[in-house]
Amino acid sequence: MAVAAGCCLFDTAVGRCGIAWTPAGAIQAVQLPEADEAGTLVRLQRRCGAQAVSVPPPPVRDVIARLQSALAGRHDALLDVPIDWVGVAPFARRVYEAARAIAPGQVRTYGELARALGEPGAARAVGQALGHNPFAPLVPCHRILAARGAAGGFSAEGGTRTKLRLLEIEGAALGGPDPGLFD
Numbered sequence: 001m002a003v004a005a006g007c008c009l010f011d012t013a014v015g016r017c018g019i020a021w022t023p024a025g026a027i028q029a030v031q032l033p034e035a036d037e038a039g040t041l042v043r044l045q046r047r048c049g050a051q052a053v054s055v056p057p058p059p060v061r062d063v064i065a066r067l068q069s070a071l072a073g074r075h076d077a078l079l080d081v082p083i084d085w086v087g088v089a090p091f092a093r094r095v096y097e098a099a100r101a102i103a104p105g106q107v108r109t110y111g112e113l114a115r116a117l118g119e120p121g122a123a124r125a126v127g128q129a130l131g132h133n134p135f136a137p138l139v140p141c142h143r144i145l146a147a148r149g150a151a152g153g154f155s156a157e158g159g160t161r162t163k164l165r166l167l168e169i170e171g172a173a174l175g176g177p178d179p180g181l182f183d
Contacts, residue, residue, distance in 0.1 A: 003057040004052075006052055007054070010067075010068065012071040012072070018041060018043075019063065020048035020051055025059050025060065028086075031047075032136055067137070070104065072169070078100075099130065104170045105171045108143065110126045113126050114126045143172070
């Protein structure tokens with residue numbers, strides 16, 4: 001069933017997030033909270049264009065409910081949620097698909113993800129792709145850490161503090177050399 005493309009903001013345990021969808025009902029973008037609602041909407045619309053803010057259709061409402069639940073600590077990998085890959089470079093798509101395969105509460109390093117892709121020297125390229133992820137947390141880039149379990153970067157508002165909060169919500173056990181990552 002085709003629906004009108006659109007976008008909206010919605011409340012979660014980590015703040016007001018955004019989501020955009022295509023007429024086919026695929027998710028075109030997800031946006032973690034920015035400093036304010038206007039900032040969240042602007043960043044969301046960088047990916048989806050100036051779509052009208054509208055009431056989401058039932059399948060998108062279901063995705064929103066699942067994202068809200070996941071951001072409150074319920075483990076849901078959301079693997080069945082359709083993503084609109086239009087405009088996503090082939091390497092980035094491979095990275096995003098590999099990141100989606102990491103279960104909630106689990107982590108990998110940029111290097112491990114690169115090796116899993118058959119690109120052992122591509123840890124930086126993996127990090128760059130994740131830094132432009134238009135689907136966070138649907139594509140859980142927060143589950144990818146730097147070498148030796150260090151937090152690494154995170155492009156969402158709040159940077160690594162937000163990344164670590166998302167991992168804490170999921171109950172991730174970090175075995176890296178940095179005790180107290182969540183302090």
